[in-house]
Amino acid sequence: MNHRLKGAALAALLAASPAVAQDQTLRMATIAPSLGQAITMATFANIVNDNLDSVTIEVAAGGAATLHQLEVGRGNLDFAMTSPTIYALMVNGRAMYQNEADAPEAAENLDLLMWFPYGQYHYTVRADSDIEYLDDIEGATVFIGPQGGGAYNAARNWIEASTGLVVGEDYEAISANWQTGFQAFLDGNIDMYVNGCLDPCQQFIQVTETEAIRFIGPESTEGDAVEAFLGNFSYLEEIPANAYANQANDGPTWSHNTAVGIAVRGDLDEETVYQITRAFWENLAQVTSDAPWAQAISMEYAVRDLAGMPLHPGARRYYEEAGAL
CATH class of the missing domain: 3.40.190.10 (Periplasmic binding protein-like II)
Structure with missing residues (x-):
């Protein structure tokens, strides 16, 4: 085989071999x-x-x-x-x-x-709040995620499925992005802040540097509405009591997680x-x-x-x- 044919054969071989496009x-x-x-x-x-x-x-x-x-x-x-x-x-x-x-x-x-x-959805109040369960947020002002986003819809639906409380009727959810919603909680302008994450989460590390918080769940995680909410994509999961140094929970808190x-x-x-x-x-x-x-x-x-x-x-x-x- 002459050099030209060898070169053509090599070029054909390289063209037929899978390769990542360069410098993508x-x-x-x-x-x-x-x-x-x-x-x-x-x-x-x-x-x-x-x-x-x-x-x-x-x-x-x-x-x-x-x-x-x-x-x-x-x-x-x-x-x-x-x-x-x-x-x-x-x-x-x-x-x-x-x-x-x-x-x-x-x-x-x-x-x-x-x-x-x-990560588990963390429904979070200050440790001195009189809100002990999600069932207690009637009349409260909360941040549950940016409106129209997946996290907002998941938190809203979990609250309704586990407590019967309806956003806009029984409690108010502020319209804010993630940064503004967290700042509203830091400033004491809302009663509850929600963030789904794998512990330890940066937001809760930050807030517990200066004050105590408590994670809350519903009084009950049973019932047809909860089962329907969980469906095929979500599952119950506990937030441990000792996730943060300045966490007031004396036991684990049931919440929900998803992929x-x-x-x-x-x-x-x-x-x-x-x-x-x-x-x-x-x-x-x-x-x-x-x-x-x-x-x-x-x-x-x-x-x-x-x-x-x-x-x-x-x-x-x-x-x-x-x-x-």
Whole structure:
């Protein structure tokens, strides 16, 4: 074989071999940077960036995951936070997606890279508050998340399912973003603040530096309404009594948890997503051992079948090779 033919054969071989497109810059959107889920996603991006030379993931924090998820499906973003609930709503064009005519079509271009625990929802009052249970918030002013977001809807529905109290009728939920809602609690302008996270959460570390707080739950976590709320995507989980030094609870508090995940653009090429998934899982140990989300994460959880959201073919290939599927 002459040199020209050898060169042609080599070029053909390289063309046929899967490879990550060189020097790709991919865009990830996540929620407020102070929140645990945003920290998880930013750390994911950092691990990939540190260990995969051909890919850079740029992270923009802030805004609503519900909108980010839609933009991934539309092809305007590459990664965003998802959840089984908001994915199902997008597929069916319901709730916050009812006025987005292309939402069901965009959902067809939305795949999963991994699930991870959202964290228990912490319904929080000051230790000297006369609110001892969620049932006691009638007439109170609270922050339960940015209105129209997934966290707001989850907290509102949990309160109604477990206590019968209805937002806007029995208690007032302020309209604020995450930062403003937390500041309102710090300033004493609201009676209860809600944040879902894996302990220890930065917000509660901050507030307990100067004052005592108490996490509250409903008087009962039983009943058909609670079972309907939990459905297939949420589950009961305790917040331990000793999660924070200045925490007034003398025993664990029942709350709810769910899964969230990293959604990826379905038409992002398979080899790129395979290499990204591989780079993350094979270098997860570089995260410090005291990171709460790193302790809670696992491949078994990552590949759960939730809401029928499909794994991206590249992610699926890695999980199959790793024995998680």
